[in-house]
Amino acid sequence: MSAGRILVVDDDPQIRRVMRATLVSGGYEVSDARAGEEAIEKLRTEPFDLVLLDVNMPGMGGTEACQAIRASTDIAIIMLTVRNTEKDKVAALDAGADDYVTKPFGMPELLARIRAALRRAPAPENTAAEHIRISGGEIDLASRQVTLRGRSWRLTPKEFSLLSYLVSRPGKTISHRELLQAVWGPDYGEELEYLRVFMNRLRKKIEPDPSKPRHLITDAWSGYRFTPSK
Numbered sequence: 001m002s003a004g005r006i007l008v009v010d011d012d013p014q015i016r017r018v019m020r021a022t023l024v025s026g027g028y029e030v031s032d033a034r035a036g037e038e039a040i041e042k043l044r045t046e047p048f049d050l051v052l053l054d055v056n057m058p059g060m061g062g063t064e065a066c067q068a069i070r071a072s073t074d075i076a077i078i079m080l081t082v083r084n085t086e087k088d089k090v091a092a093l094d095a096g097a098d099d100y101v102t103k104p105f106g107m108p109e110l111l112a113r114i115r116a117a118l119r120r121a122p123a124p125e126n127t128a129a130e131h132i133r134i135s136g137g138e139i140d141l142a143s144r145q146v147t148l149r150g151r152s153w154r155l156t157p158k159e160f161s162l163l164s165y166l167v168s169r170p171g172k173t174i175s176h177r178e179l180l181q182a183v184w185g186p187d188y189g190e191e192l193e194y195l196r197v198f199m200n201r202l203r204k205k206i207e208p209d210p211s212k213p214r215h216l217i218t219d220a221w222s223g224y225r226f227t228p229s230k
Contacts, residue, residue, distance in 0.1 A: 003027035004049035004118055009039040009065065010080070011057045019052065022107045028114075036065025043069060050076040050117055052110075055083070055092065063095045070096025074156040076117040080105075086193055093197040098158045099184070116185040120161055132167050133229040134215050135208050139167055146206055153205045158183060162198055163206070166216070166226035175223040199224060 006028050008019050016032045023030045031046065033039040037060050039051065051069060055062035066077055079092040079100040092100045098117045101110055132139040137148035144160050146153040155163065161183045166174060176195055180188040188194075199218070203210040217225050 002029045004114075005029045005031070005047060006114070007039060007042060007046075007048045007051045008032040009034075009036065009051060009057070009062070010054040011035060012054075015054075019110075022111075023114075026111055036060030036062065036068070039065055040068055043073065043075070048075060050078065050114060052078050052080060052114075053097070055079055055081040063091065066092070066095040066097055070156070074154060076157065078113055078117055090193050090197055093194065096156075098156065099194075112187060116187065117158075119185055120157065132170075134206055135229055137206075139163065139206070141167070148206060149208075155202075155205065159198060159202055159205075162195075163202055163226075166224060167228070170226055170228055173219045173223050173225045179223065195224070 003026065006023055008016055008023070008030060009032070010016050010019070011034050013034075016034075020030045020032060031042060031048070033042055035057055036053075039053070042048075043051070053062045053066055053069075057065075060068075062079060062081075066079060069075065069077060077097045079095070079097040080103060081088060081092060081100055082103045084102045089100055099113050101113050130141045132141065134146075134148065137146065139146050141164055144155065146155060146163075162179065165179065165182050176192055177189040179195060180191060184191075184194065199216055200210070203213050203216050206215060207213045215227055215229075217227055219225060
């Protein structure tokens, strides 16, 4: 049984060959593309669970391709980049990636990142209601939908995992480490930029005024907490 279908997007044929061989040996089904435009076309016609997307490619670059992919699907995306500054990492996450891996990388690290990107957070603790009220709408935990200001908002799996972990513990400050390990996995815990980017993305989707959040509250140096409408 396949562990998942992965699309490898890189303009270097040798990298594509090595990654294909490694991923296939790990139980994944693999297809590849040489450029962002080709990847987008394949995603229109074939089902995939995850995209491995190189940042530096001729034509449509990885960041632009990531934005285009994220605009139409909630598929898991891992960006592959030679840059390792926080600015570059945040740019990759802002484009819609779920994770990034810095080149050069070992294949065991990449396989671990793939498992983390495909994992889902544990089911929420017993919640009083599946429908959580927020200002101007509600969060439906059963259907994984947010309805706000008369329209439904699509959340990526990682966005929903993060949100559902918080809303199932209303009023409780959840530490950065606990959130990272619950949503991304036990190998995470120090990647605070992940939380900053994903919380900003969530606030844009559930807060009437993202600059003055009512529901997704930052507790400085501690973590985050969710406050439902009363």
